[in-house]
Amino acid sequence: MNSVRIRACFNNIAVSWSRHPGRGINSAWTHRSILHQTRCQSFSQSAARTGIAAPEIDFSTNEQIRDVSLLERVRVIPASPSYFTAKPDFTDSFLSLQNIYRKYQTLPTVQPGHAPRVSWKSLAQYRLLVGEPVKAAKYHKVLQILGRLNQIHPSLMPEEVRREIDSYKRLLNAHENMPRERTGDGFGRAIGVGRRKSSSARVWLVEGDGQVLVNGKSLTETFPRLHDRESALWALKATQRLDKYNVWALVSGGGLTGQAGALTLGVAKALLIHEPALKPALRRAGCITRDPRRVERKKPGKVKARKMPAWVKR
Amino acid sequence: MASSSCWRCLLRPQTYASRPSAFLPSTGTTASPFLSRAVTPAIPFSTSSPYNAAKAPAKGGNISRVQAGPPRRGQKSLRIKKKSPVKATTRPPAPGERKAARKRIVLSNTNAVEVQGLKELSPETMVDAQNHGQVLGIPGPVVDQLRAVEAFKTTQAWKLFRQPSTLQTKQSLDLAQQVAKVTDGENGKRTFLRKILTGDKASGKSVLLLQAMAMAFLKGWVVISIPDAQELTIAHTAYSPLRNTEPKQYVQKAYMSELLSRTLRANQPVLNGLQLSQEHPGMPVPLQSNMTLARLAELGAKDADLAWPAFQALWTELSAAPANAPARPPVMLAIDNLAHVMRNSAYRDADFNLIHAHDLAIVNHFVKHLSGEKTLPQGGAIVAATSASNTPLTPTMTLALRQIEARAAGTPEKDLPQPSAWEPVDERVKQVFAARGGIDVHTLSKVSREEARGLLEYYAASGLLRAAVNDSLVAEKWILAGGGIVGELERGAVTMRV
Incomplete structure (x- = not known):
């Protein structure tokens, strides 16, 4: 083989850097060099290597070698000075982000809290992207800059910033996933679905004078216990609307307590369609949050979920 | 002074076991060397259980096995003391007393307010x-x-x-x-x-x-x-x-x-x-x-x-x-x-x-x-x-x-x-x-809201319902009582009051 490839040897370069101890990675020289380099930021590992490491020297073409001085041929300089930070990709990207921020920091911003909600990449996702062990604190600084950039008024958002921000966003923005707005069915009926334990209830609520039918039966027939009746209609009772609406409900599954609890949520959801402003009152009454508790599963070696078998001597 | 009891009755089981075997009945009969004739005790006596036990192998059992006492090497199985049944210290209810209490009808409460008018x-x-x-x-x-x-x-x-x-x-x-x-x-x-x-x-x-x-x-x-x-x-x-x-x-x-x-x-x-x-x-x-x-x-x-x-x-x-x-x-x-x-x-x-x-x-x-x-x-x-x-x-x-x-x-x-x-x-x-x-x-039929109101006003006048009887209270109690089931109305307003 007449073509011999040499690569930049870390030891050699380390030696060469050690000769200039004054030049730290945060020195002005580093920043300047980064500013001058209009290196396209790349997050993939192979692309990073080509971007940071010097190009390979091809000895097969003698002309090239002849033109290059001996020093330059022997002393290989990495493409990015961040090479020596051990996290070159991250450092470069962080610096470019900082640059962009400085460039556009005078642009008008929206009021705090009015910026579009963005779900940024998690630390783990970011680490995978750059392929480097980025510390949480460092990524936090990235996020701070991103948050500031996100506050730039949307109508004035430069294309450059938008592209930069987009590369840090998650693929799916959970904040864009808005719940479907519920409305009545045009006949004055509002349907709400509620669940509790293993029961589920569908509730149709219409304006009325307080008639209640659950599974075609009266409230007392469905729930012999007063407590269950109260909890089934708790959303209406807590908002003093017991005699303002008629309830027609279908409830299935589980036992009486679960069915009553399912009705609570169903009635509350249906009531919110009629009167959305009642949401804080209903939340205070505990009618908004679904109780996620279910029967705990049985485990092997146990009599029930937790109960251990009785101790037996041999 | 001669004791009224015979010597056998005074023996404790352990002393009895350690006595020379000459005193023990060697065969199935109850003949004793001190007695002129064989006697069978008419009344089983509690302290002479070894004596009674000794009688048991009359059908040819091994006498040494019969000699009672704890095993020499100690008990091998776990002995858990059985709980003795709890003795009731109170007087048990007389026949019919429980039923009478169950069926008791009280028709007046002197603590309740007398309803005016x-x-x-x-x-x-x-x-x-x-x-x-x-x-x-x-x-x-x-x-x-x-x-x-x-x-x-x-x-x-x-x-x-x-x-x-x-x-x-x-x-x-x-x-x-x-x-x-x-x-x-x-x-x-x-x-x-x-x-x-x-x-x-x-x-x-x-x-x-x-x-x-x-x-x-x-x-x-x-x-x-x-x-x-x-x-x-x-x-x-x-x-x-x-x-x-x-x-x-x-x-x-x-x-x-x-x-x-x-x-x-x-x-x-x-x-x-x-x-x-x-x-x-x-x-x-x-x-x-x-x-x-x-x-x-x-x-x-x-x-x-x-x-x-x-x-x-x-x-x-x-x-x-x-x-x-x-x-x-x-x-x-x-x-x-x-x-x-x-x-x-x-x-x-x-x-x-x-x-x-x-x-x-x-x-x-x-x-x-x-x-x-x-x-x-x-x-x-x-x-x-x-x-x-x-x-x-x-x-x-x-x-x-x-x-x-x-x-x-x-x-x-x-x-x-x-x-x-x-x-x-x-x-x-x-x-x-x-x-x-x-x-x-x-x-x-179920009671109407007007009838329910009359009832709730009576409860309030009796001092049992401590709330102002207004439309909203009547509506609430009436609806929770299944739309006017009068017994449930009573339960919701008076009996189950907390």
């Missing part, structure tokens, strides 16, 4: 439409009468209030008017009402029955009541066949004597004013010709053997129309928990077949009047209430009641509820309802 039930107020939706107190003498016929139930919240009072609903007003009408008579003739009260659980059936009895008492009727039909049919009271009956009937003497006693206590003033007017050849004892009906009832109440003939004689007297004596008053027959007498009882006949409840003499008496087969010339009523909580399945009666209701609502015959092909038909029950018709089935 509470009207009392009277022949005038009970029919007054102005009292609709108001609570009326039951006058003291009537309370005693109602207590005697066991009209008050333990499940009702009488004990919370100063005085037993009931709500005048539309149905109680109607019933009161009917009672008044029977008393007054139409064209000089009194009718005999036949009513069955049905309805949802806790909708006030038993209380309406109580109101009917109260009205009857106020109007001077004689009331004979079976407070719970279940007692007659679950074979908890003695029964015996009745002679000369076909099909065979059975009489429950003890229950009849109780019934007469209750009837006497409740109707004493009326029965005291009535005298015998007829001969009673059925009575095993001679009767004075000028005997009062109260005395006649007392005869049966005191002697269970006379109870059934006395009841029959009493009924004959009550249904008679004596020429030269005051007219007999109307009679109300009341029975609660009707479904229990509309099926087989738990009693058996001589062939060990189940006896139908209609073959029990007193049930038969009530059923004949319910069906209209028998009636009272001077008028009266039979009022039967069903129960929704403790009730057996009686498909025939349920269907019959639904059919009667549908007919009353004007449903054409072809659209009436039909019997299920999968449910047995009880012909005897079917006959009761089909024979003559004329039974009025009264399904109790």
